[in-house]
Amino acid sequence: MFEKEYEIFWNEQVRLAQGQRLEMLRRDLTGTKKLMEEVLLPVLGTFEGLELEFEMISLSGMKIFGDVCHPKLRIVFEEDSFVTHAEKITRDRFSFERARARSVAMLGYTYFPYSRDELEKKPSFCQRNLYEWIGRFGNTQGAWLLELPVYEREVLRFAMLCNKPFQVREVSQWLQLKRDACGKILRKLVEKGLVLPIGGGLARSHKFMFTEKAVTLLHGKN
Known part of the structure; x- marks a missing residue:
């Protein structure tokens, strides 16, 4: 069989x-x-x-x-x-x-x-x-996401479906929001330690990746 x-x-x-x-x-x-x-x-x-x-x-x-x-x-x-x-x-x-x-x-x-x-x-x-x-x-599963503001939550939801680092322009497409608004959302995620910027600044469209903290939260570990 x-x-x-x-x-x-x-x-x-x-x-x-x-x-x-x-x-x-x-x-x-x-x-x-x-x-x-x-x-x-x-x-x-x-x-x-x-x-x-x-x-x-x-x-x-x-x-x-x-x-x-x-x-x-x-x-x-x-x-x-x-x-x-x-x-x-x-x-x-x-x-x-x-x-x-x-x-x-x-x-x-x-x-x-x-x-x-x-x-x-x-x-x-x-x-x-x-x-x-x-x-x-x-x-x-999903419990920690519910504690986040809806836009931050949606960024992480979409990012979980992405198998590579993502950029601000992709977040703009996911949320249907302007670049500036997406930049503010990403800054919040960076401040919370859930996303890590890779090189440059928001104005230069650098990429972002999950941090170890995000992975730990995703898997429900203490």
């Missing part, structure tokens, strides 16, 4: 993909498939809402990909083989992987990696970890 469902899911992902993501989907996804069979499908009960080889833009502006992402839950799942991610990794690759994990966090996603050994030897433990995270997230 799993094999058939996975094949249908994979084919649909390929049909909708293009460019580098399409190339990634056509690689050997044995580890990703194991992750979905042992953890994601048993816990979530469906492939709906999941995306394979989820494309993001890193802090350095490069394209990076998460093995599996659930955009609605803002969580990126990874399957890491010890051989390819630890035993035979170069120093440059090790540094790249750390920077990649930071980029995922700064984009507002929870980074949720599993080792191949865990998936093969401790699938129940892996499932329990995810159950606990979803339970914690589900009890608090």
